[in-house]
Amino acid sequence: MEHAEAVLCALGRSIEARDPYTQGHCERLADYAVALGRVLGLPEEDLSALRRGAYLHDLGNVAVPDAILLKTGPLTPEERGVMQRHPVIGEEICRPLRSLQAVWPIIRHHHERRDGSGYSDGLQGEAILVTARILQVVDIFDALATDRPYRQALPRTVALAAIGAEARQGWWDPQVVRAFRAVANDMGSR
Numbered sequence: 001m002e003h004a005e006a007v008l009c010a011l012g013r014s015i016e017a018r019d020p021y022t023q024g025h026c027e028r029l030a031d032y033a034v035a036l037g038r039v040l041g042l043p044e045e046d047l048s049a050l051r052r053g054a055y056l057h058d059l060g061n062v063a064v065p066d067a068i069l070l071k072t073g074p075l076t077p078e079e080r081g082v083m084q085r086h087p088v089i090g091e092e093i094c095r096p097l098r099s100l101q102a103v104w105p106i107i108r109h110h111h112e113r114r115d116g117s118g119y120s121d122g123l124q125g126e127a128i129l130v131t132a133r134i135l136q137v138v139d140i141f142d143a144l145a146t147d148r149p150y151r152q153a154l155p156r157t158v159a160l161a162a163i164g165a166e167a168r169q170g171w172w173d174p175q176v177v178r179a180f181r182a183v184a185n186d187m188g189s190r
């Protein structure tokens with residue numbers, strides 16, 4: 001079992017490596033997510049699920065062609081449909097591993113939004129597990145705070161303000177976002 005998990009994590013890293021702009025994303029995500037989970041008082045099992053989820057959340061991108069994954073312009077509705085299947089495909093890949101049970105919902109629900117406007121299941125509020133809510137926030141933060149093909153990295157304070165605005169708009173858990181502000185400032189100053 002452990003061997004299979006190690007293979008999946010290596011696969012997660014190799015998928016990340018397809019996109020030069022996401023280098024180191026999984027490692028940073030793991031550090032942020034675990035630190036945030038700890039601040040929120042989550043038990044050790046959840047912290048371990050968060051660490052694994054950081055590596056595995058975009059595993060389903062293995063099924064997304066480069067032409068879509070690396071496209072810099074806006075996606076067509078069809079392309080967006082293909083892209084948005086990655087959480088479900090990633091969960092399916094990990095399903096045979098019961099040792100990853102706590103990670104399945106993190107993978108499947110990392111693009112949900114609090115107001116139900118996200119995917120894959122349009123879950124709302126607390127129906128999205130706190131581990132998934134944590135991964136959402138750190139995933140968005142890292143995306144905003146690093147260079148992308150279409151824009152430069154936003155300063156951390158600007159990225160945090162943008163996430164705060166999205167939380168007020170109903171996308172992210174405000175309590176998680178508030179706790180993350182302290183974690184990000186603390187980790188950024190090291």
Ligand SMILES: [Fe+2]
Nearest residue numbers: 057058110111
């Ligand atoms: Fe994703």
